[in-house]
Amino acid sequence: MKHPGRTEEPAAVGRYIRERREALALEDASFSLRQVAGRCGITPAYLSRVERGEVAPPGEETLVRLARDLGEDPDVVLAMGGKISADLRAVILARPQLFAELIRQMKKMPDSSVLRIVRDVRDGNW
Amino acid sequence: MPTLEHDSLVFRFPQIEEEASFAIDFQRTLRIPDSDETYHLPPGLGRFPLRHAEDYSTRLPTHTASRGGVIFPMWQAEAMWIDFRNIGPDLELDFPVAVKIAAGKINAITGDPWRAGLTRDPQDYVVSPEQPWLDGYAVEKDVIRQFVAMPLGECYSAEEQLTGEAEWGGLQISVIPLKKEVWSAKRAAWERGKAALQERADILPDMACMSMEMSLAPGGRMHQAIEPDPFELDDWDTAAADRVFVTLVHGKDWKTVTGEPAPEHPPTARMYTEAGLPWFSHYGADQTALPGSGTLRGLKSAGAMHEILTGASLPDSEDVEVKVVVPTEPRRLIATGSWDK
Known part of the structure; x- marks a missing residue:
């Protein structure tokens, strides 16, 4: 899984949102700055500043709305904005030691190994 | 269903205890000489x-x-x-499980054909943590014959010797937790004991017909007790059993199947012993160890079968003089480098 545009840079999420929105706007006028901002409950001026990296990334709720509106994975967009979704945070905080250890161990693993960890061993016919 | 984590099969029963798990892994080791001698425990490599x-x-x-x-x-x-x-909810509180193990669907403790559930007379399973490991087929009281891989279809395995068929090969494993009420009572008793201890502390200042598949033949003799079940048969929740089929792929075919290189050949018992590396001894509460299976006792060992089939001795079958024997608590793993010949 390659995460598009993944970077530590704070403006990256704004740039990514702009690229995705403008690509969609080429095919569908409803992805104009004004209409997307309207559907996501923010002003066009604010969205414009987010896209240009002039302000800090929006809060979780707004980022998730933007991601959904643009057909992107909310977790990926949140990560680009330096955030972790509230449900994931709750999962980690419920068992902080276990998940901290698990995540550290998985840090250098390729995606295929990570997927193997979370999969059940399938039973068959015997 | 178990999960696969760092080359271990991990079984969890969160409906019974959320904070416990039971893991099985398969350790590479030396093949002990297949003779009349009974050897100590070889290492885990x-x-x-x-x-x-x-x-x-x-x-x-x-x-x-x-x-x-x-x-x-x-x-x-x-x-x-x-x-x-065995990973219990606390270092001092194990999470007991019954483990049924078969090779080629022949029960490794009784020699009977595989069947679901648990049987007590004779006991056809082991209990963790009482049993820290299993190295082979239980042939006598305190003696097992080591699990040794031979190609399925060449008559070596317990399955082929007992059924005349080379249908299954591999290993079959079923793990059964205690019933929830039995576990809860055990946990509550432990918590009461722990509370009492704390009070005192407060007072005191302180596979079939394919050459690719391998089956497990009985190899050399090893000291190993099969511990009896300390619980009542009815304490086990057989309805909650999880099971898994383990197929053994011939090392020469592993790369073709998975794209990964197979591990190197393990050292011979002679190379290992001559390097001065330790063998291990472990004595549990073996006064009451299970007697071993007459059916399994009657099997021909891999070495004996090899002589019948080929007229030659199995390579590296000569006895070795073991000089370094280390008593071990459960854990007998040693770090090794490259051992390929």
Whole structure:
């Protein structure tokens, strides 16, 4: 899984949102700055500043709305904005030691190994 | 269903205890000489790599893929032991499980054909943590014959000697937790004991017909007790059992199947011993150890079968003089470098 545009840079999420929105706007006028901002409950001026990296990334709720509106994975967009979704945070905080250890161990693993960890061993016919 | 984590099969029963798990891995080891001598415990040289069978279903025989479970590679005449790790909710509180193990669907404790559930007379399973590992077929009281991989279909395995068929090979494992009420009572008793201890502390200042598949033949003799079940048979929740089929892939075919190199050949018992490396002794509460299976006792060992089939001795079968024996608590793993010949 390659995460598009993944970077530590704070403006990256704004740039990514702009690229995705403008690509969609080429095919569908409803992805104009004004209409997307309207559907996501923010002003066009604010969205414009987010896209240009002039302000800090929006809060979780707004980022998730933007991601959904643009057909992107909310977790990926949140990560680009330096955030972790509230449900994931709750999962980690419920068992902080276990998940901290698990995540550290998985840090250098390729995606295929990570997927193997979370999969059940399938039973068959015997 | 178990999960596959760092080359271990991990069984969890969160409906009974959320904070516990039971893990099985398969340890590479020396093949002990197949003679009249009874040897101490050989070391663990690291885990065999485990992979999901379904990930390689197109490169495995159809019947193997349909059994699901996991695969791992073994070279011909390579030995293996099964390591049990019991991870209870506290360091002082184990989470007991019953473990039923068969090779080629022949029960490794009784020699009977595989069947679901648990049987007590004779006991056809082991209990973790009482049993820290299993190295082979239980042939006598305090003696097992080591699990040694031989190609399925060449008459060596317990399955082929007992049934005349080479249908299953591999290993079959079922893990059964205690019933919830039995576990809860055990946990509550432990918590009461812990509370009492704390009070005192406060007072005191302080596989079939394919050459690719391997089966497990009985190898050399090893000191190992099979511990009796300390619980009542009815304490086990057989309805909550989890099971897994383990297919053993010949080391020479592992790369074709998975794209990964197979582990190197393990050292011979002679190379290992001459290097001055230790063997291990372990004595549990073996006064009451199970007697071993008359059926399994009657089997021909891999070495004896090899002589019948080929007229030659199995390579590296000469006895070795073991000089370094280390008493061990459960854990007998040693770090090794390269041992390939």
